[in-house]
Amino acid sequence: MNRLVPTVALAAFVAMTGVALAQGNPVTVQLGEQNKSGETGTATITSQGGKTQIVLQLKGAPADAQPAHIHDGTCAALDPKPRIPLQNVMNGKSTTTVDMPMSEVTKGAINVHKSTADLKTYVACGDLK
Numbered sequence: 001m002n003r004l005v006p007t008v009a010l011a012a013f014v015a016m017t018g019v020a021l022a023q024g025n026p027v028t029v030q031l032g033e034q035n036k037s038g039e040t041g042t043a044t045i046t047s048q049g050g051k052t053q054i055v056l057q058l059k060g061a062p063a064d065a066q067p068a069h070i071h072d073g074t075c076a077a078l079d080p081k082p083r084i085p086l087q088n089v090m091n092g093k094s095t096t097t098v099d100m101p102m103s104e105v106t107k108g109a110i111n112v113h114k115s116t117a118d119l120k121t122y123v124a125c126g127d128l129k
Helices: 004-024
Strands: 027-033 040-048 051-059 066-073 078-089 093-098 108-113 122-128
Touching: 027 108, 040 122, 051 066, 051 078, 051 108, 078 108
Parallel strands: none
Antiparallel strands: 027 040, 027 122, 040 051, 051 093, 066 078, 066 108, 078 093, 108 122
């Protein structure tokens, strides 16, 4: 019985620490080129407690603002109505923190548009899994 208490305490500590570490582990999603844009990159999604940070980094992106969103669906069958707006990509970078857990953010697809004037042309997309 005396050995059981430290073992249970250690197991509980490891379990709690593992959960805390798992919440902070970032998820990286590849953003593939669309419409011959030449733009590819990554989206790194990191839990910050009840909030989530989304960092987009694109290669081949112009200096102008490019709207980005999380949509329902997949890159192959995207719901055109954005579910979560993200900060515009500027010079290939965007950082957004949303007030929702990572489990709500990592559904659907991340999509980047050509420009604020041309929202119908998608230049990069990545399915969230």
